[in-house]
Amino acid sequence: MRLNPRWLGLAATTLLALSGFLAGKPLPHDAAWVTGVVVWFVALLLLARAWWSLRGVTAPRELLVTAAIWSAPLLVAPPMGALDVYAYACQGQLFDAGINLYEHGPSALPCTWLSEVPPLWRDTPTPYGPLWFALSGGVAWLAHGHLIVAVGLFRLLAILGLVLCVAAAHRLTDGNAVLAASPLVLIHVVSGVHNDILLAGFLLTAFAFATRGRSGATGAAVGLAAAVKITALVAAPFAVLLVFFRAGGPCRRAPFGFTAALLATYAVLAAATGHGLGFLRALGSTAELKQWLSIPTGVGMAAGYVLRAAGRPAAFDTAVAVARALGFVVLAVLLLILWWRAARTARRSPAEALDPVLTAAGLALLATAVLGPVFYAWYALAGIALLAGTHLTGRLRTGVHVAVVALPFLTLPDSLGLATKTKLPGALLDVALVVTLLARLVRRPARRSQTPELTD
Template sequence: MRVPSPLPRGLIGACVVAASSLVTSVVPQSSWVASLPVASVLRHSLAGRMTGLAFMVFGLGLMVWAWLAVGREVLSGVRHRLIPLTVAWSVPLLLAPPLFSRDAWSYAAQGALVAEGFDPYAVGPGALTGPVVEAVDPMWMATPAPYGPLPLAYGGLAARLTLDPYVLMLAHRALAVLGIVLIAWAVPRIAVACRVNPPIATWLVVANPVLITHGLGAAHNDVLMLGLACTAFAVALRGHWGTAAVIAGAAAAVKAPGGLVVIAIAAVMSPLAGRAFQRLASLAIAGAISVLTLVTIGELTGVGSGWLGALDVPGLVRSPLSIANLIGMGASGLLDWLGAEDAAVQALQLVRLLGILTALGLIAVLGLRSHIHQAARAVGIAMLAVVLLGPTAHDWYFLWCLPFLAVARPGRRLITALVGVSLILTIAAPLNSSLRGAVVPILVTTSLVLLVVGTLLGHLRTLQPVPEEASKQVPEKVRRKVPATAG
């Protein structure tokens, strides 16, 4: 039997994922999805949910397989129309329920809080009643919003038009679409400046199934934050660092880590390494503009800056993806076993604090010492430090560092690592909090995930990254458009 080419293979996979989400995703009981004839029957039985999960893993496997096949050709110099391909793989997910996470329902409820006159930084979605809170994770019902004023103000505007949670979720998915468009515009331009072949960077980032499924499919506002951060870097490389700093402030107004792109902007302002005072001045100026933008957005939207006091809310999740969490939970468990219960409670908080301080120290070093040729890598490492050393981490947080590492002149090992992590995080995505406490689905889905991951990992050996040679393929007329000074 002839195997479909990558584009239809990925499209079929995306359609399977979208269809499976009608069974596996958590949706409001009053929504149209909950009453679909076949899907509603399947979602209310263990056998039906397991069937949906099996098809979900199968569809994700098809998408990753297609992406790897395209990458093998892109890395060998074959031209691909990557943007149309990404669009084709994304379209089936546009109207689907949120994948792998219930955050989009929280976004809808938080927007409704704004529309109803509540302070989303003082109360949680539990202050509301009705369909808009039906699918919100109970963990977040009483917690304030940890997001910046931009998505909340936008959500408030949408909620003034309708309180239908599904429509509000789609409105927030539109922000994810905007984020992907910004990433697709910025990444090739940054790649040219970094002397990396744009198609390789575009394949690694824009066509990446992690961005399509976790970013677009789950409608996370991290994608808009990332799109604005990438745009800020690209604009700075064109010499407009003031505008770039304003855009960086807008990125931070979505989620705080977006402001870390100021490191790259400062490197553009003072490109020489070793001049600490000059770099400090650049960081101070760019940072001040970004903070002023952030505060202004909060005031103009009427949402304010109360979200700074809610930044610890995501830390309620003890994610094993955070190194600080792993060490803290290990120390806490050991102390609890030894009978030191009070010390066990404090151990996790202490380790998390040390992790945050370590991340901040690393960010300070990167900001002061990284020269312009390492600007992209510095931002990528800073983002990665926040993810791994912060109080919590989710699989989609990997997106934060992906674009910056992908344009940092990645060698064979880094490309293989980025591809491997993307593969695993995509296939393992169904193992999320929606399976919490469901022993049988967890065991069966884990087995399926291990089987598909094991099969696809063998394809990594067929990838032959040649970034050094590929960089020579960048057309000279394209190189002249962007300063080639920011590797």
């Protein structure tokens, strides 16, 4: 008898919740922790199977009801996949105490819940934006010292961000509501409570405004997204394309209205919170982390391992730094290519520009995530959310669906990532990936030159 995917998914998320209670803390030698990790991967496999069966469903109501049913067990379980929500709560306390979050970590107060924050983040400044600090401060104030209340309020914010994504995607292109029930969203939004989903919601709303030629509202929405995480600005040039070409276009005043609204929104929030451009200093707070999920970092690690074997261990950090610098160069070129292609399409056919421009913006955010110095699974949320606002087809649709299923497998319920335990194999995998991509780029012009030209 074939089990209904909806109930298979509910069984999977129930098991995921159980794994959170068993392995919510990193105790590698504890039997409960080991059992919890086993349950975690079994549950992820079941959830992947259930969600894959629903990919062809297009009825938004059915999909959203399924997402709500699957989310229920996770709402009463501890945060899983990452423990960043505890750091969010502590950042809120620091904000309420008037401490500059771009200069101090949770231990500066010290935070009431400092013991729950992973040691890595206790002394680390945060690069988030002023809107997120204000929201975190409001949560900490309302929680009044009760961590479970703080976690619940942050979950509410995450779910509101998800609702904003679904509503904006539906307005854009009757977008892919099936992603609301995807493993990536369930693990890293409903359970893990990452603020990336709020950023994604503001960006999708910005593109929805852009399709109607509302340059000021578009800029304000992007400003709100940037005030959560500054990486939202990667999508700004693509939003400008839509307001320029779709506001009865081309409308030469639209980019100025967009830019003014964006800057004004961010400036007001920065002034109100007392947190301006300090994020520029705090952006390097994660640079000490070296894990192969970032492709440039992985390639640098592989080179560093070779240098170590050659008797030059001190050169490891240098190899990683050089590879990361090259990664930024590659990223800049990719972003320029994506924008240029989107601009050409929008200029040729303004009425059909939405899908290609939004697709380019989503790919730009994904490229920024994987080519940055550090990558975590939830960094892909914003890019995938933008792609979900398009009419996904072909290989891109398959790639997105594979990503939302596969990315949760990179983390454990207690937030420890598999990347920390597979450094050498992962670094070699990155090298193999880069070599494969370069080989394909070299072969493509060769194939074109070998294609016989048609003659009359």
